[in-house]
Every structure is written in structure tokens, then in C-alpha cells.
Amino acid sequence: xxxxxxxxxxxTRERILDAAHELMRTLGLSRATTKEIARLAGxxxxxxxxxxxxxxxxxxxxxxxxxxxxxxxxxxxxxxPGGRTVEQNLTEIARQATLFYAESFPIAASLYAEAxxxxxxxxxxxxxxxxxxxxxxxxxxxLRAEQSAGRIAATADTFAAASLxxxxxxxxxxxxxPAGTVGAPPPQDVDDFAAALxxxxxxxxxx
Amino acid sequence: xxxxxxxxxxxTRERILDAAHELMRTLGLSRATTKEIARLAGxxxxxxxxxxxxxxxxxxxxxxxxxxxxxxxxxxxxxxPGGRTVEQNLTEIARQATLFYAESFPIAASLYAEAxxxxxxxxxxxxxxxxxxxxxxxxxxxLRAEQSAGRIAATADTFAAASLxxxxxxxxxxxxxPAGTVGAPPPQDVDDFAAALxxxxxxxxxx
DNA sequence: CGAGGGTGGGTGAGTGCTCACTCACCCGTC
DNA sequence: GACGGGTGAGTGAGCACTCACCCACCCTCG
Numbered sequence: 224x225x226x227x228x229x230x231x232x233x234x235t236r237e238r239i240l241d242a243a244h245e246l247m248r249t250l251g252l253s254r255a256t257t258k259e260i261a262r263l264a265g266x267x268x269x270x271x272x273x274x275x276x277x278x279x280x281x282x283x284x285x286x287x288x289x290x291x292x293x294x295x296x297x298x299x300x301x302x303x304p305g306g307r308t309v310e311q312n313l314t315e316i317a318r319q320a321t322l323f324y325a326e327s328f329p330i331a332a333s334l335y336a337e338a339x340x341x342x343x344x345x346x347x348x349x350x351x352x353x354x355x356x357x358x359x360x361x362x363x364x365x366l367r368a369e370q371s372a373g374r375i376a377a378t379a380d381t382f383a384a385a386s387l388x389x390x391x392x393x394x395x396x397x398x399x400x401p402a403g404t405v406g407a408p409p410p411q412d413v414d415d416f417a418a419a420l421x422x423x424x425x426x427x428x429x430x
Numbered sequence: 431x432x433x434x435x436x437x438x439x440x441x442t443r444e445r446i447l448d449a450a451h452e453l454m455r456t457l458g459l460s461r462a463t464t465k466e467i468a469r470l471a472g473x474x475x476x477x478x479x480x481x482x483x484x485x486x487x488x489x490x491x492x493x494x495x496x497x498x499x500x501x502x503x504x505x506x507x508x509x510x511p512g513g514r515t516v517e518q519n520l521t522e523i524a525r526q527a528t529l530f531y532a533e534s535f536p537i538a539a540s541l542y543a544e545a546x547x548x549x550x551x552x553x554x555x556x557x558x559x560x561x562x563x564x565x566x567x568x569x570x571x572x573l574r575a576e577q578s579a580g581r582i583a584a585t586a587d588t589f590a591a592a593s594l595x596x597x598x599x600x601x602x603x604x605x606x607x608p609a610g611t612v613g614a615p616p617p618q619d620v621d622d623f624a625a626a627l628x629x630x631x632x633x634x635x636x637x
Numbered sequence: 638c639g640a641g642g643g644t645g646g647g648t649g650a651g652t653g654c655t656c657a658c659t660c661a662c663c664c665g666t667c
Numbered sequence: 668g669a670c671g672g673g674t675g676a677g678t679g680a681g682c683a684c685t686c687a688c689c690c691a692c693c694c695t696c697g
Binding site for chain 2: 250251252334335338339345356366373376393395410416420423426427
């Protein structure tokens with residue numbers, strides 16, 4: 224084996240998924256061509272078709288195997304809020320959600336360019352019992368659990384609150400450019416942003 | 431007015447813009463081909479090139495001439511909050527923003543598929559002093575005006591509040607499918623949603 | 638033990654199709 | 668008779684995808 228490579232090589236399938244993921248992020252879905260993917264993965268175009276039925280299949284695989292998941296954190300908090308305050312929990316959720324959306328939003332968004340592909344992906348997500356609405360509903364569940372525990376107001380609209388918090392995190396990926404290469408950079412760092420959202424949501428803004 | 435056609439015909443340029451806009455919404459950006467646009471507009475492909483330098487030009491024109499604007503409402507409220515309560519104003523803002531994003535989000539999102547086109551569009555937006563971050567900042571301005579007027583808490587973080595409200599409205603377009611044709615339909619109608627957001631943001635959720 | 642052959646993973650060289658875009662030409666109006 | 672707005676018929680490029688073929692590996696059986 225060559226001394227420069229610790230592993231002889233990753234399996235080809237993995238290299239293809241990595242390459243496709245990378246190109247989807249950097250070039251956008253429509254310029255992530257089979258030729259480029261194969262080049263970056265270090266194999267032939269024909270090899271792609273040994274592992275995936277077609278380009279659509281490959282992209283669906285990337286979306287479901289490479290994008291991070293947010294639900295585990297929410298689920299954990301529903302089951303066990305831990306010894307932390309609601310504000311601490313909400314801050315952590317906001318932080319994770321902001322990072323999650325910053326990574327996954329550009330790719331998810333580019334599905335809108337290809338309505339066909341989007342509906343296939345939506346179907347796959349529904350099959351798995353997930354989808355873009357799940358973070359909101361997961362947070363809603365967490366808030367209702369805290370409400371039962373008397374840690375947030377009994378009159379609070381938990382769904383509205385969940386929409387506000389998750390929305391702000393997602394919107395940040397859309398309205399601001401994390402890398403700052405193209406659009407306006409976000410005006411504050413993730414930690415401050417998350418803390419401000421949690422505090423504002425809890426306290427409200429009425430005079 | 432004539433029974434079948436009120437106008438003998440719209441100018442070709444307008445018909446092309448309408449056709450392109452329609453196809454971008456329904457088929458997605460990458461299937462909105464010059465051939466389809468010409469067919470729907472009722473002219474030849476070559477005619478497109480008499481009015482626009484190329485497909486990119488056409489799309490940039492659609493984005494800047496067909497997408498609705500949200501800023502006028504915000505601007506009006508900053509200058510004159512009117513005789514209405516903050517909650518009424520925020521509800522109206524949320525309502526308008528939800529409708530705005532439902533219409534413009536799918537198209538704006540599909541720009542992510544074409545990084546080249548996205549940066550051209552971003553540049554055009556910056557030129558016009560606008561962009562996806564403007565609604566947040568416009569709302570922030572409004573909130574600061576209300577804060578000066580003593581109608582919201584002096585300690586409130588207006589930027590966080592603006593991020594929460596606008597984010598929830600934008601996220602709704604992303605997480606739920608307004609037409610209900612593909613994804614999950616939104617769980618409540620726009621008016622209720624807007625009212626719940628405004629109330630929750632004002633009051634907070636702490637116990 | 639060693640020949641035989643099925644099999645999974647790989648390739649280089651196409652193939653046909655669709656795309657954005659062009660060109661020579663046309664026609665009604667000032 | 669110039670000119671703005673329009674056309675039908677291309678054209679070359681780039682795309683997803685296929686095909687015939689290759690080879691290392693392992694299982695099987697004489």
C-alpha cells in the first residue's frame with residue numbers, strides 16, 4: 224500500500240456520495256453533472272450506474288444519507304429535559320437548528336428548481352416519517368412537554384412559538400450568507416443569535 | 431370589453447415575462463426552457479432574444495419585475511403606525527409576509543440550484559439596495575420606531591424579534607405546501623397563523 | 638489441488654436527445 | 668427604404684445514460 228494514504232481507499236459508493244454532496248453544495252444541483260461527480264470521485268461515469276439507478280436516485284441517496292438530522296436532539300429533550308432551564312434548552316435548540324439549516328438549506332432549496340425531483344424526495348421523506356415540517360413539530364412537542372411540567376405558560380401557543388424559533392433559524396440561512404462570499408454576512412455569531420432568540424421568545428416584547 | 435379577450439393582445443415582452451414566471455413556479459427553473467416559454471407566450475424562441483439578451487437576463491427580469499415587494503408595507507408603518515395597536519400591525523405584517531413568501535419563496539429557492547445565476551441575482555439586488563435580508567431589517571426598523579414611542583419594551587431585542595416573526599412566515603412556505611399537492615398542508619389558515627405569531631411574539635411564553 | 642466459470646465492480650467509447658442560441662429572411666409602419 | 672419586431676430552420680455543445688468488454692476474486696467440482 225502507498226504510505227501517503229492511511230486507508231487504501233474508501234468504498235466507491237461512499238466516494239460518489241461525497242463527491243455528489245460536495246458538488247451540490249458548491250456548484251448547485253443543475254451543474255452537478257455525472258461527469259463532474261465521476262471526476263471528483265475518481266471513477267468513471269459508468270461506475271455511477273453500477274451503484275445508483277440514475278442521477279435522481281443518487282441525489283435522493285445524498286439527501287437521505289448525507290444531510291444531518293435535527294430530530295434526535297429534540298426527541299431527547301422531550302423525553303428528558305435534563306437539569307437545565309427552558310431558556311438553556313431553547314438556546315441549545317436554536318444553536319443546533321441554525322447550524323443545521325446553514326448546512327442543509329442550500330441543497331434542500333435547490334430541489335425547488337426540479338419539481339419532479341422534489342416530489343420524489345418528498346415522497347421518500349414521507350415514507351421515513353420525516354420532512355421539513357418535522358423540526359417545527361418536534362419543537363412543538365418539546366414545548367408542550369414543558370407546558371405540562373408547568374415550566375412555560377399554560378396559555379402559550381406552542382405551535383406558534385415553535386414556528387417562530389425554527390423559522391428564525393431557517394431564515395438566517397436564506398437571508399444571510401454564512402460564508403459571506405456572496406450576500407450579506409449574518410450580523411452576529413451563532414451563539415449570540417441563538418441566545419437572543421430564546422430570550423426574546425420567552426420574555427416577549429410587549430411594553 | 432370584448433367577450434373573449436379584453437385586450438387584443440398584451441405586448442410580447444409582457445407575455446414572455448408572464449410565461450417565464452408561470453413556468454418557473456410550476457415546473458421549476460431548470461425545466462423552464464426557452465422552447466416552453468416561447469410556446470406559452472405564443473411566440474417563437476427567436477423572439478425571446480429580441481427582448482432579452484439571454485435566458486439569464488430573462489430570469490433576472492422576472493425576478494425583479496414580477497416578484498412582489500414587501501418593503502413598502504413596512505416602510506409605511508415605520509413612517510406612520512396609524513391608529514392601530516402594535517398587535518394589529520404585527521398581525522398585518524405577518525399576514526402579508528406569509529403571502530409574500532408563499533409566492534416568492536419557491537422561485538427564490540430554485541436559484542440555489544444555479545449558483546452562477548444566484549450570484550448575478552444577488553448582485554442585481556444589492557444594486558437596488560434590497561435582498562432577502564431586507565424584510566427582517568425593515569421590520570427591525572418598525573419595531574425600533576415603536577420602541578421609541580414606548581409601545582414595546584425598552585429592553586426588547588428588536589432584531590431577534592424581527593428574525594422570529596419573518597422567519598416563521600418564510601419557513602411556512604418552506605416546511606408546508608400551500609397547495610397541499612405534494613407535502614403536508616399548513617395546519618391553519620393564514621389569518622389565524624399571523625394572529626397567533628403576533629400574539630405569541632408580544633406576550634412571550636414564559637410561565 | 639487446480640481448472641472452470643459465475644459474479645461484482647470497473648472501464649472507454651459511444652449515442653441520442655435536449656438545450657440555449659443564431660441566422661437569413663420577412664413584413665408592416667413611419 | 669430603413670427599421671423594429673417577428674419567424675422557421677438550423678447548430679454545436681453538453682447532458683444522462685448505455686454497451687461491450689475487462690479483470691480479480693471466490694466457489695465448485697473432477
